[in-house]
Amino acid sequence: MMALLRSRKTMFVLVGLVVVGLVISGAIGLFQSFNAAPVAQGQQGQGEQGQGQGQQGTPDGQQQEPPPDVDALGSPPSGFTYVDQDEAHCNGSICFRLILVAGEEGEALDMDTDEAVGTVYEHLLANGWEQELPPEADSPDDVELTESVLTDGDTLVADSSSPGDSVPVIMLGNAGMPAY
Numbered sequence: 001m002m003a004l005l006r007s008r009k010t011m012f013v014l015v016g017l018v019v020v021g022l023v024i025s026g027a028i029g030l031f032q033s034f035n036a037a038p039v040a041q042g043q044q045g046q047g048e049q050g051q052g053q054g055q056q057g058t059p060d061g062q063q064q065e066p067p068p069d070v071d072a073l074g075s076p077p078s079g080f081t082y083v084d085q086d087e088a089h090c091n092g093s094i095c096f097r098l099i100l101v102a103g104e105e106g107e108a109l110d111m112d113t114d115e116a117v118g119t120v121y122e123h124l125l126a127n128g129w130e131q132e133l134p135p136e137a138d139s140p141d142d143v144e145l146t147e148s149v150l151t152d153g154d155t156l157v158a159d160s161s162s163p164g165d166s167v168p169v170i171m172l173g174n175a176g177m178p179a180y
Helices: 002-006 008-034 113-126
Strands: 080-091 094-103 130-132 149-151 155-159 169-174
Touching: 002 008, 080 113, 094 113, 113 149, 113 155, 113 169
Parallel strands: none
Antiparallel strands: 080 094, 094 169, 130 149, 149 155, 155 169
């Protein structure tokens, strides 16, 4: 039995099993986070009768405010379209919406994700949005544009694309949520 445990082949098999187990458990956690309970649309406009009844809140009493719709971005840059994922993701009192950036007909773009998100960011900046800087940055030149957060005062936009991913994804949230 000890000779079997000292074998290189056995060690490679054990290491492979551990790595596969870690990848699978990470993927399950990721998919569970994407399938978090979406915010109900009926909660945002309840009248005086419904106040305090059926509204979700956080343990510290804060309301979950649904994230803005894709319409908050305005019209997309020429040759682009925004594809709303039709689902809000909430974590505590912070809710956000994921938006895919695609070609005009919804087809995949023939550019890398940083270039596509950069084009969207430049379009938003040209339409009155402002770049929010992290506390450690002194000027916009200290931060890569696609690594920053944009705001129009009511809405925050951040690049949410995964490194090496071929689909550009931006995240919409309310400006009241912490940017960094």
